Amino acid sequence: xxxxxxxxxxxxxxxxxxxxxxxxxxxxxxxxxxxxxxxxxxxxxxxxxxxxxxxxxxxxxxxxxxxxxxxxxxxxxxxxxxxxxxxxxxxxxxxxxxxxxxxxxxxxxxxxxxxxxxxxxxxxxxxxxxxxxxxxxxxxxxxxxxxxxxxxxxxxxxxxxxxxxxxxxxxxxxxxxxxxxxxxxxxxxxxxxxxxxxxxxxxxxxxxxxxxxxxxxxxxxxxxxxxxxxxxxxxxxxxxxxxx
Amino acid sequence: xxxxxxxxxxxxxxxxxxxxxxxxxxxxxxxxxxxxxxxxxxxxxxxxxxxxxxxxxxxxxxxxxxxxxxxxxxxxxxxxxxxxxxxxxxxxxxxxxxxxxxxxxxxxxxxxxxxxxxxxxxxxxxxxxxxxxxxxxxxxxxxxxxxxxxxxxxxxxxxxxxxxxxxxxxxxxxxxxxxxxxxxxxxxxxxxxxxxxxxxxxxxxxxxxxxxxxxxxxxxxxxxxxxxxxxxxxxxxxxxxxxxxxxxxxxxxxxxxxxxxxxxxxxxxxxxxxxxxxxxxxxxxxxxxxxxxxxxxxxxxxxxxxxxxxxxxxxxxxxxxxxxxxxxxxxxxxxxxxxxxxxxxxxxxxxxxxxxxxxxxxxxxxxxxxxxxxxxxxxxxxxxxxxxxxxxxxxxxxxxxxxxxxxxxxxxxxxxxxxxxxxxxxxxxxxxxxxxxxxxxxxxxxxxxxxxxxxxxxxxxxxxxxxxxxxxxxxxxxxxxxxxxxxxxxxxxxxxxxxxxxxxxxxxxxxxxxxxx
Numbered sequence: 001x002x003x004x005x006x007x008x009x010x011x012x013x014x015x016x017x018x019x020x021x022x023x024x025x026x027x028x029x030x031x032x033x034x035x036x037x038x039x040x041x042x043x044x045x046x047x048x049x050x051x052x053x054x055x056x057x058x059x060x061x062x063x064x065x066x067x068x069x070x071x072x073x074x075x076x077x078x079x080x081x082x083x084x085x086x087x088x089x090x091x092x093x094x095x096x097x098x099x100x101x102x103x104x105x106x107x108x109x110x111x112x113x114x115x116x117x118x119x120x121x122x123x124x125x126x127x128x129x130x131x132x133x134x135x136x137x138x139x140x141x142x143x144x145x146x147x148x149x150x151x152x153x154x155x156x157x158x159x160x161x162x163x164x165x166x167x168x169x170x171x172x173x174x175x176x177x178x179x180x181x182x183x184x185x186x187x188x189x190x191x192x193x194x195x196x197x198x199x200x201x202x203x204x205x206x207x208x209x210x211x212x213x214x215x216x217x218x219x220x221x222x223x224x225x226x227x228x229x230x231x232x233x234x235x236x237x238x239x240x241x242x243x244x
Numbered sequence: 245x246x247x248x249x250x251x252x253x254x255x256x257x258x259x260x261x262x263x264x265x266x267x268x269x270x271x272x273x274x275x276x277x278x279x280x281x282x283x284x285x286x287x288x289x290x291x292x293x294x295x296x297x298x299x300x301x302x303x304x305x306x307x308x309x310x311x312x313x314x315x316x317x318x319x320x321x322x323x324x325x326x327x328x329x330x331x332x333x334x335x336x337x338x339x340x341x342x343x344x345x346x347x348x349x350x351x352x353x354x355x356x357x358x359x360x361x362x363x364x365x366x367x368x369x370x371x372x373x374x375x376x377x378x379x380x381x382x383x384x385x386x387x388x389x390x391x392x393x394x395x396x397x398x399x400x401x402x403x404x405x406x407x408x409x410x411x412x413x414x415x416x417x418x419x420x421x422x423x424x425x426x427x428x429x430x431x432x433x434x435x436x437x438x439x440x441x442x443x444x445x446x447x448x449x450x451x452x453x454x455x456x457x458x459x460x461x462x463x464x465x466x467x468x469x470x471x472x473x474x475x476x477x478x479x480x481x482x483x484x485x486x487x488x489x490x491x492x493x494x495x496x497x498x499x500x501x502x503x504x505x506x507x508x509x510x511x512x513x514x515x516x517x518x519x520x521x522x523x524x525x526x527x528x529x530x531x532x533x534x535x536x537x538x539x540x541x542x543x544x545x546x547x548x549x550x551x552x553x554x555x556x557x558x559x560x561x562x563x564x565x566x567x568x569x570x571x572x573x574x575x576x577x578x579x580x581x582x583x584x585x586x587x588x589x590x591x592x593x594x595x596x597x598x599x600x601x602x603x604x605x606x607x608x609x610x611x612x613x614x615x616x617x618x619x620x621x622x623x624x625x626x627x628x629x630x631x632x633x634x635x636x637x638x639x640x641x642x643x644x645x646x647x648x649x650x651x652x653x654x655x656x657x658x659x660x661x662x663x664x665x666x667x668x669x670x671x672x673x674x675x676x677x678x679x680x681x682x683x684x685x686x687x688x689x690x691x692x693x694x695x696x697x698x699x700x701x702x703x704x705x706x707x708x709x710x711x712x713x714x715x716x717x718x719x720x721x722x723x724x725x726x727x728x729x730x731x732x733x734x735x736x737x738x739x740x741x742x743x744x745x746x747x748x749x750x751x752x753x754x755x756x757x758x759x760x761x
Contacts, residue, residue, distance in 0.1 A: 049365035050363075050365060073399060074367040081399055
């Protein structure tokens with residue numbers, strides 16, 4: 001089983017769109033795929049038309065071993081399940097901290113899921129949280145969608161410093177440009193620049209597109225409702241690069 | 245239930261769910277098994293699913309669970325033609341050298357009804373499939389299978405699924421089926437699973453007249469022979485000829501052993517005719533055996549010599565083609581045709597031709613036990629004599645006697661307590677394996693020398709091939725000596741007093757009589 005965390009300190013960087021589409025593409029390969037919506041806003045859950053509800057709330061997830069499986073919902077696609085997000089997810093951070101060992105707590109939950117899934121995607125909430133640190137430690141890959149702007153690049157630097165301070169392994173982090181608008185000079189120059197980046201960067205990048213924005217209307221992955229579109233092709237390229 | 249009925253009824257659910265209909269791609273599913281149903285006997289099914297330009301090979305359990313699958317567009321046949329991987333590994337120990345043959349073809353065309361909730365989220369699916377079954381290569385003779393309706397649950401929405409199942413149950417004339425599609429399809433095209441087995445099973449009653457029992461055995465053997473005739477002619481795989489030959493050999497053994505139940509003239513005539521048929525099948529079968537042994541041969545010579553054995557394969561293939569031609573000519577001959585029809589007539593007509601012999605009216609169990617007991621005692625005597633120094637010639641005779649004993653025990657299997665008889669067959673088999681392997685090593689050495697001679701005469705083969713053959717013969721000599729060493733221990737086991745007592749208890753005429761009183 002492989003665990004991919006889709007994360008950025010900043011919000012609104014196309015994190016959920018990437019998580020939903022990458023998980024969908026993984027399921028098309030025939031891999032049993034789970035997307036775990038860890039964001040209290042539950043956007044991934046909304047995109048997949050599932051009610052944002054977890055049995056027993058996030059306390060239930062942590063305390064009751066059986067609960068995690070019974071909260072999972074099948075999406076409209078074969079081999080693609082969702083562990084829905086809920087407003088109660090905002091408490092997950094504190095609950096993990098209270099448990100004494102957040103990394104162990106997350107590992108235990110993932111181990112339970114590993115029996116049923118080949119690939120697990122975690123759509124993480126933004127911010128430097130206890131949960132984020134635990135996820136950095138338990139994930140095989142941390143995918144960081146990054147808008148090519150100065151501020152975004154700065155947050156990458158912050159993340160790098162954080163990794164150093166916490167003695168985390170930076171080789172599991174893979175950045176990629178997201179919401180790229182090539183009409184903007186700054187986007188073009190940052191994307192095309194050979195300047196050294198704080199983490200390894202994938203070649204594929206996701207363009208800014210109203211097709212992606214319409215995910216909220218279609219409530220389906222872009223790669224499903226506009227499979228031939230430019231952003232869908234970009235997600236495919238990105239997935240191929242990630243899975244190698 | 246027809247599809248229109250379903251489509252009318254489904255409207256009743258429209259208040260609660262929005263239903264989105266989706267046509268699925270049509271396809272053809274072909275079910276395969278070996279002639280002797282090796283997969284079905286293990287509760288497995290091999291299928292090829294062709295949908296548009298995608299072909300998938302799958303091994304499933306009979307209840308529909310996928311065990312192993314691979315995407316591939318090869319026509320299933322032998323296991324060694326499949327690509328290496330899980331599917332091949334799963335099949336190899338089960339089907340071995342047998343060819344997968346198509347049994348039934350099901351063409352399907354489905355519609356999927358997605359049940360959507362207020363968020364337009366699919367919460368359950370119903371799959372309606374129209375299916376037609378046909379025999380492969382005869383697709384014009386299609387039989388319509390019942391329309392199938394499958395409610396597919398979606399994880400986390402189990403209650404919706406239950407409601408739809410309840411609705412279907414109460415509104416539609418559906419019948420819940422436990423038999424999987426393959427069972428229904430086979431039935432529709434007139435195939436019965438496990439209708440052939442290379443194991444002989446003749447249902448006999450202890451009080452049956454000996455001649456009637458013998459006729460029953462002969463009939464079953466003739467059925468087995470004819471069942472393998474087509475596959476032998478087409479050389480679908482090596483086991484058709486093997487089973488054909490075994491049926492001939494068993495018939496010959498039965499003709500020799502079941503004296504007094506068929507008139508002597510008849511017996512002599514058919515013994516000689518079946519002997520002719522047996523001798524015809526011998527050379528082709530031998531070559532099949534050597535070709536099947538080639539991977540073992542390769543492994544038993546040094547690595548550097550392995551590729552040099554390849555010319556032997558080519559030689560055997562060419563020789564087999566010539567032998568097969570001879571066999572087919574014989575099977576097309578008037579003599580063969582007459583043998584089959586006359587033998588069938590003897591078995592069908594029955595009493596006039598067969599029961600004029602003296603022992604015909606004896607109850608079969610008494611006659612069979614007497615005969616088995618006699619052969620068993622002969623085996624004991626021959627083996628005991630060999631206890632010290634073993635003469636190769638006598639071991640051959642002992643092997644033949646053991647074979648007779650085994651055939652007789654198998655012919656009359658149903659007359660005895662199954663577990664006890666099976667136990668005795670197992671004891672006998674251990675001895676037979678030793679004698680058989682010993683003989684095989686001997687015959688192979690002779691044959692390989694003969695092949696080497698023929699290859700030498702023909703010329704054009706590299707000297708390395710002859711050196712590799714030399715290695716092989718040497719290896720066989722060693723193995724033969726090992727089997728010879730093992731004989732005393734195997735025979736000692738076979739003839740242990742407690743095993744003798746078990747044979748005595750089942751077959752000795754005195755014991756049989758004692759049981760009656």
